[in-house]
Amino acid sequence: MTNTLPRRREALLSLAALAAFPSLLQAAELPADSIYRLDAKLEDQDGRALTLASLQGAPVLASMFYTGCSMVCPMIFETVRANLQALPARERDAVRVLMVSFDPARDTIAVLKKTAQQHDCDSRWTLARCSEATARKVAAVLGIQYRNLADGEFNHSSTITVLDPRGRIVAKTGKMGEVDKAVVAALRKMPPRG
Secondary structure, X not given: OOOOHHHHHHHHHHHHHHHHXXXXXXXXXXXXXXXXXXXXXXXXXXXXXXXXXXXXXXXXXXXXXXXXXXXXXXXXXXXXXXXXXXXXXXHHHHOEEEEEEOOOOOXXXXXXXXXXXXXXXXXXXXXXXXXXXXXXXXXXXXXXXXXXXXXXXXXXXXOEEEEOOOOOEEEEEOOOOOOOHHHHHHHHOOOOOO
């Protein structure tokens, strides 16, 4: 008769480790080119903690901004909205939006919440803040460049990135103020959830 107790204990310890560190399991299942592999701890406009990996399962339009911007950043919001509106309702409803601030010092949870209300962002939209170091990492994976200016403003690129449900970049646009047919086409190629 073999002793199965050590094997059972080993299996239980393995399950406990996976339960304690679910991000290990998620990362192992993600494609090598998924931005969801980035260990980025974010906080949304409602104060909830999230990670990039928590966006798995839906197409995502992602960009970065700062709330003190009065020209380009509002245009990024409107361009995201225009591209969403170009989709049929069922496909549009499946898309999530992630807007990450690169000004964590001023973009508090309360400021993000107010900005979400000002831009009529529904529950599909996540406005997030994170540490400066994490913002740099998110910017790097999204291909967004920014720098802080002496007057407290930011000089930044305006890029909207399309992510597939597994976090792979499938399209990008720098077109602002109009619908980008390539973005819409990339979103339409993905099957809607549900």
